[in-house]
Amino acid sequence: MxxxxxxxxxxxxxxxxxxxxxxxxxxxxxxxxxxxxxxxxxxxxxxxxxxxxxxxxxxxxxxxxxxxxxxxxxxxxxxxxxxxxxxxxxxxxxxxxxxxxxxxxxxxxxxxxDGQRCSCFLDKLINKFYLQSNLNNIWEKENFANFDTGFYSKEKQPDQEFSPYDNIMSVLERSKDFVESFSEKSSHRGNILIYGEVGLGKTFLTNCIAKAVLDKGHQVLYLSANELFQCVLSPYLMNQEKSLADLYKYVYNCELLIIDDLGTELTNSFVTSNLFEIINQRNLQGKSTVISTNLGLKDLKDRYSERIMSRVIESYTVFNIYGENIRYQKRFK
Ligand SMILES: [Zn+2]
Known part of the structure; x- marks a missing residue:
């Protein structure tokens, strides 16, 4: 763990x-x-x-x-x-x-x-966490400068409003705008939901955003849905490891929370109620959240309740990434 x-x-x-x-x-x-x-x-x-x-x-x-x-x-x-x-x-x-x-x-x-851990203590804790989770290495490769749009077709399918290429270009543009909003002293910078099938670069994109916001000197907590619900929010582990209590607060307070791969965790009522609490509290405090998921909007609603999805729809910019599986393309080209 x-x-x-x-x-x-x-x-x-x-x-x-x-x-x-x-x-x-x-x-x-x-x-x-x-x-x-x-x-x-x-x-x-x-x-x-x-x-x-x-x-x-x-x-x-x-x-x-x-x-x-x-x-x-x-x-x-x-x-x-x-x-x-x-x-x-x-x-x-x-x-x-x-x-x-x-x-x-x-x-x-x-x-x-005054007997409470200083904010610099928390930063050190998060830093250690990053080093251990190896994200520092990933970010050397997965950043906006290395995002390869060559994998997205410029041909528009009949059921598509834009070609996968035009779509990803627009998504990248708006993602950079989102990052840019961290330069301003804005009280609310918005949230992003990225959905699409496996192998379309969603995690790559969330890494790009994380790195860019971090480079601007803001706190970013990047967790897979699994890590978030099974480690950080686990009542059992919280009793075992005091440092988790700090990370728990950080889930609510950090400037940018990224939840990667929502839907891959074991979803139950504990997860659903915590997810609602996180989305809701962070919205109220004007803290930004980025969520990526393989699930479609309807699947999300079915799995996490109408209540959560309406909160997301009203306060998140929704990106749908589509195209041909990149891992598949890499293997066969
Ligand atoms: Zn200090």
Whole structure:
């Protein structure tokens, strides 16, 4: 099972490494600046000394050892900090050059904010998931630049409104428009249902979309219907593996969810009610979903209920891909 390999410990170790690297970097920066600007070194030393003095005085239970009141110390330290920033800026450094460095400012590289997992934790989890499911390799090959329209006939059959070629060109165009909508700060980018028989490039197309949206810096969760219903949503596995709870939330929250091969899972009432919930909730939150399936529209309705299909029809752009089986063509050409 893919998710059982997801190692939370690896992620925790990554955070540790990040913190260590950043502390090293801070140290280097301090050395560099203290050497270059002895005044900053002095100012920092004075600040440290006054802190130490105030702590010592508190420990001794009186302020008689201090030459300044706490207010005076605080004002003085504030002025020193200001002076340090001024020297940095005057010499072309950012004013926060000596501040602590955090790769993720939200959780300060701990992975947690107020006891909850930070969004960067989730990203790491998803990343691990991608690496494990090997999608990274697939996307090197299956992307818009490599989509071969040569497999789609330019001859229109009597029952077809457009030739398979004209149809796929239009589908590609509109798929790219969909990807393009991720550049805008739009609250709702729409959804796509891709249906058609086996071997017509539906999964290839969903991979193209996934890669392109991911390249735009958006979160994409790509799951086959099997993985979605049998792993991520499985109540049994959810009890076994805590990281699944995060992925479960991600099914509802990620910017783009792709459900590949709907209809190949073992469909039952659990699947149907969850599918409705996912489609409905994601619509309400303005999150985009792409679904691909070998089933026709009528089969979808029969299998998943009228309720689901009417939701899909009213809120999804529907692409029908038709033509001659590509795998078959490849084998015989
Ligand atoms: Zn974080």
């Amino acid at each position: 893919i998710f059982e390999q997801v190692s939370i410990n690896n992620i925790i170790a990554e955070y540790e490494q990040t913190r260590l690297t950043n502390r090293g970097l801070e140290h280097q920066r301090r050395q560099e600046i203290y050497n270059k600007f002895p005044e900053i070194d002095e100012l920092t030393t004075s600040t440290t000394k006054s802190y130490v003095a105030s702590i010592l005085s508190r420990l001794e239970g009186g302020s008689h050892t201090l030459s300044q009141t706490p207010e005076e110390t605080s004002t003085l330290n504030h002025e020193r900090a200001k002076r340090i920033k001024q020297i940095l800026v005057d010499n072309g450094y950012p004013e926060d050059y000596l501040e602590p460095i955090y790769t993720c400012k939200l959780c300060q590289d701990t992975g947690y904010v």
